[in-house]
Amino acid sequence: MKKSPPKKIRIGIVGTGGMANAHALEFNKIPGVSIAAVCDIDPARAQEFSAKHTKGRATAFSDHRDMIARGDIDAISNVTPDALHAPISLDAISAGLPVFCEKPLATCHADAVKMVKAAHKAGVVNMVNFSYRNCPAIQLARDLAASGRLGDIVHIEASYLQSWLVSKHWGDWRTSPGWLWRLSTKHGSKGVLGDVGVHILDFASMPVGPIRAVNAKLKAFQNLKGRRQGNYTLDANDSAVLQVEFANGALGAIHTTRWATGKVNSLALAIHGTKGAVRIDLDKSADTLEACLGGDIELSNWKPLKAKPTRCTYRRFIDAIRTGTPGEPDFARGAEIQKALDACFTSNAKGAWVRV
Ligand SMILES: NC(=O)c1ccc[n+]([C@@H]2O[C@H](COP(=O)([O-])OP(=O)(O)OC[C@H]3O[C@@H](n4cnc5c(N)ncnc54)[C@H](O)[C@@H]3O)[C@@H](O)[C@H]2O)c1
CATH class of the missing domain: 3.40.50.720 (NAD(P)-binding Rossmann-like Domain)
Incomplete structure (x- = not known):
């Protein structure tokens, strides 16, 4: 037919x-x-x-x-x-x-x-x-975590590092409205945390599960803080360091900055469980992760694992x-990440752990 x-x-x-x-x-x-x-x-x-x-x-x-x-x-x-x-x-x-x-x-x-x-x-x-869900490696990491091959997940390290405040890889932020609004809370920016921090929060919690509590330190570095550039007051955070507790009890260290001199757009995630670990480094590959599983644990031996292709968000x-079926990630997921983001701002203001 x-x-x-x-x-x-x-x-x-x-x-x-x-x-x-x-x-x-x-x-x-x-x-x-x-x-x-x-x-x-x-x-x-x-x-x-x-x-x-x-x-x-x-x-x-x-x-x-x-x-x-x-x-x-x-x-x-x-x-x-x-x-x-x-x-x-x-x-x-x-x-x-x-x-x-x-x-x-x-x-x-x-x-x-x-x-x-x-x-x-x-x-x-x-x-x-x-x-970043379009990277097949994160889908494989989720499958491995869900199948129990990593055992109980205990420790997570994740980072998203950019350097456009110290380089001109993507043009000059001083003269480009496309970068300036990202530095100004009055223009609706939530800083680096709202801009790319949301990617890393989604990336880390997709295989590990929801975030239960955060302890965040956000910073707008002094050489920008309070400076004006045309209509833009530069006050949004440009570096963020988060301690995170996941609902399954795992602890995580997550950080992001626009000041990572020498990095352009680097996203990395490592998940360590009681039976195995996986790590993703998007500077190296979007479709291959490294895994340390089973007998390899005693040798600290990491092997590449290639992921199946995944449908991109646009096609989804x-x-x-x-x-007529729901597409993932949906608004509910966006709101869940937004809740974690709000908790980071409250935590930063209080200088304390905050439940999400
Ligand atoms: N998912 C990703 O990987 C990714 C990557 C980059 C940017 N983004 C997101 O995409 C969005 C846009 O980012 P960008 O880098 O393209 O910014 P940009 O500043 O380059 O582009 C935004 C455009 O929106 C226009 N605009 C402003 N107000 C408008 C309105 N009321 N109606 C219609 N157009 C309006 C501006 O004139 C501008 O052309 C942001 O929310 C950013 O976080 C996502």
Whole structure:
């Protein structure tokens, strides 16, 4: 029997800055998916984006409400700065549209919960782009942990290290709004913790399980703290060191910074259990982890294990719409991570452990 073509899905992308390029490239690869509309408060940027990724076929808007009101898109991809994730996603949900939202889901747990409730009430597919789940190695780590091959998980080390405050690998943060909003709480940034800390919290707790308590120290280094750059007051944390207790009793050391001179974008995770350990270093490989299991423990012998390919978050979103089944990671997961994030801020303010 001839297979029927996949259901056509027209995506509207809101926010056409740096990360939106990755969204467009990935959605453009999926059969039956088209980018039908794009929106940015900078109309020229939206036009350019449409020309670059859709040969100008996507209608360009400067207000997402107009884009939604036209009624000719089936879903939105929200790639705006963090403070706009909640309001724009809520507008799309009230119009009955599935939403693929960038991380962090919101700027606080209360807003994230509103998003979860609204999406459930409207019955729309909802996903948050914890994109490091696209690395097959983390899926294998989760399978190994779930199968019991690591025994009881006891100790976790995880880090996400960047250096864009000391290098120009990704351009000059002093002159680029795309970096400056990330340094300013007034612009809705939760600092490095909200920006890439959420990835590492998701990455670590996906195989290990929920986080029960945190003890966090957040810092905005003195050479930036309180400085002004145009409209931006630079006050968001740029380094974070967390002690973490997981619900299963395991302890973890998790840290992240924008000052990791010599590192560009390094994400690493090690999980140690009573019967084995795994480690992932994305500078080395996204699809192979190293494992120390069984007899290898006595020799400290680590062997590479290659993971099966995994569907990326963009495809999961489209599949969820087509099949009517929930896509992972969903808003509820985004809200769970947001809760841990809020607890880190409370812990930092109190200088004490805080339950999540
Ligand atoms: N999942 C990942 O791996 C990953 C990687 C990078 C960025 N991100 C996330 O993607 C989001 C965007 O980051 P970016 O690096 O592209 O930032 P960016 O500043 O380069 O782009 C944001 C764009 O949104 C536009 N914008 C602002 N307000 C708007 C509004 N009301 N309506 C429409 N457009 C609006 C800006 O003009 C800009 O073009 C952030 O939330 C960030 O955390 C995720």
